[in-house]
Amino acid sequence: MEKIVFLDSATIPAHIRIPTPSFPHHWESYESTSQDQVLSRLADASIVIANKVELSGEILSQLPSLKLIAVSATGYNNVDTDWCHANHLPVCNIRGYATRSVPEHVMALIFSLRRNLNAYHRDIENGVWKEKNQFCFFTHPIGDIAEATLGIVGSGSLGQGVEALAKAVGMKVIRAERKGAEQTREGYVSFDSMLEQADVVTLHCPLNEGTLNMISEDELAKMKASAILINAGRGGLVDEKALVQALKKGVIAGAGVDVFTQEPATLTNPLLAHAGMPNLILTPHVAWGSDSSIQALANQLTENMDAFVAGEPQNLV
Numbered sequence: 182m183e184k185i186v187f188l189d190s191a192t193i194p195a196h197i198r199i200p201t202p203s204f205p206h207h208w209e210s211y212e213s214t215s216q217d218q219v220l221s222r223l224a225d226a227s228i229v230i231a232n233k234v235e236l237s238g239e240i241l242s243q244l245p246s247l248k249l250i251a252v253s254a255t256g257y258n259n260v261d262t263d264w265c266h267a268n269h270l271p272v273c274n275i276r277g278y279a280t281r282s283v284p285e286h287v288m289a290l291i292f293s294l295r296r297n298l299n300a301y302h303r304d305i306e307n308g309v310w311k312e313k314n315q316f317c318f319f320t321h322p323i324g325d326i327a328e329a330t331l332g333i334v335g336s337g338s339l340g341q342g343v344e345a346l347a348k349a350v351g352m353k354v355i356r357a358e359r360k361g362a363e364q365t366r367e368g369y370v371s372f373d374s375m376l377e378q379a380d381v382v383t384l385h386c387p388l389n390e391g392t393l394n395m396i397s398e399d400e401l402a403k404m405k406a407s408a409i410l411i412n413a414g415r416g417g418l419v420d421e422k423a424l425v426q427a428l429k430k431g432v433i434a435g436a437g438v439d440v441f442t443q444e445p446a447t448l449t450n451p452l453l454a455h456a457g458m459p460n461l462i463l464t465p466h467v468a469w470g471s472d473s474s475i476q477a478l479a480n481q482l483t484e485n486m487d488a489f490v491a492g493e494p495q496n497l498v
Contacts, residue, residue, distance in 0.1 A: 182206060183248075183490065185228045188214040192232040192253065197475045200483040204490045223247065228486060231259065233444075238264030249273070249489050253482050256415070257498050258388065273485045273496040277338050278477040279469035283385075284342035286468035287413050288350075290437030291381055293462060294409045295329065297321035297435075300459035321459070322434075324380070324407065327351030332379030334372075334395075335386035335414065343383055355379065360395055376403040381411065388415035396420065401427040409435040413468040416441040425451045428460055435460035439468040 183206045191212040193199065206228075214222060214234050223229055223244050229236070232253045238261040241247065250260055252274040265272050293299055300321045304310070310318060330353045333340045344354050357375035358365045365371050376382065382404065386392055396410065397420035404410070410433060412419050421442060427433050438452055444466055446453050456463055469475075481496075488495045 183227045184225060184246075185209070185230065185486070186223055186226040187211065187230040187253075188219065188222065188234040189232050190230075193475060193479060194472075197472070197479050199479040202483055202490070203487050220244070228489075230482065233259055236260045241265065241268070241270065249486070249494075251482060251485055251489075252498075253478065255279075256388075262498060271489065271494055272498050273489065273494065274498050275478050275481050275485075276496055278481055279471075279474040280338045280342045282471035282474035283339045283413055283468045284346050285471070286439065286464070287343050287383055287411050287437075288346050290411050290413075290439075290462055290464075291331075291347075291383075291409070292326060294411075294435040294437055294460070295324040295326055295381070297323060297459075299462055303459050322407070328353065329380040330355060330378055332357055332375040332382045334375070334382065334384045337385060339413075340383075340385040343385065352381075360392070373403060376400055377405075379408060380405065381409050383411040384414040384418050386414055386418065388417045393417050394420045396424070398423040398426070401432050404433050406431060407434050409433065409437070411437045413437075413439040416444065421451045425455050428455075428458055435462075437462045437464075439464045440466055 183204060185202070185206050185208050187210040189212070190210045211222060216235060219234060219240055220243060225246050227246055227248045228251060229247060230251045230253050236250060236259060241261065241264055247270060250265065250270065250272040252260060252272065255275055257272060257274050260272055262272055304320055309320060328351060331347045332355050333344055334357045336356050347354050355375055355378060356369045357372050358369040360372040370378070384396070395418050401423060410424065424436055428436060441450055441452065443450065448454050452461070452463060455461065485496055
């Protein structure tokens with residue numbers, strides 16, 4: 182019988198049902214697990230489910246019963262995969278489950294920022310309408326979505342999903358080549374050219390050494406002053422301090438951010454410290470989180486475990 186331990190089940194809402202694995206098992210679930218609790222909770226586990234709990238090589242080397250790490254997310258930077266590969270410990274993740282939710286969230290941010298909905302809402306709260314004494318007032322520019330140019334960084338399933346929705350509302354879409362690439366693939370434009378052309382830049386690429394702070398002061402300076410930046414990818418893709426300064430100085434017009442360099446973010450984070458800016462919209466890493474997407478994640482999580490126990494592992498990283 183397999184022993185399954187879910188270390189941080191609170192990352193999945195309580196109203197979402199995780200299907201029961203088809204093989205004999207004992208299931209233990211913890212809403213959250215601190216690093217000093219990992220070893221004791223996994224002492225005799227054969228399968229661990231983790232979303233954000235760090236599983237280092239040092240910890241894994243002390244867990245001889247462990248047969249599988251099932252990451253309940255797409256990102257697996259919380260797992261020392263180098264150690265796992267060297268020691269033949271399989272790791273699987275979740276794929277393709279938020280291809281509706283993330284693109285819709287991105288488009289919601291684009292509409293809100295291009296039309297300055299947040300800024301106008303704050304103006305009404307602050308009494309500007311009464312001060313202007315007109316049937317309407319225009320304190321912020323309102324940009325159309327149709328015919329605006331969207332630059333997409335990352336052409337996987339999420340980037341493709343955003344592209345489909347953007348084209349459906351009349352946006353022009355350009356795909357950015359990898360930053361620093363010597364050649365530009367057919368159907369792509371250079372990274373710098375994308376920055377210069379785009380009215381909206383949206384990020385959907387992995388976070389690694391090559392993409393860390395991919396958007397910083399120099400890149401923001403290449404964007405149009407009327408452009409907006411959307412990051413629903415990974416927090417480290419954007420230099421948060423540089424982004425705040427760019428918004429303050431009018432280097433770009435606005436930003437929508439769903440992911441942060443440290444999560445949960447605190448007021449030490451420059452974006453949270455400036456959350457009151459009218460041209461900045463922050464959401465707490467929920468772009469992926471429609472009910473249908475989370476249910477798809479839960480279904481795939483069990484499918485991954487079933488496939489492994491059946492001897493046909495899937496979604497290995």
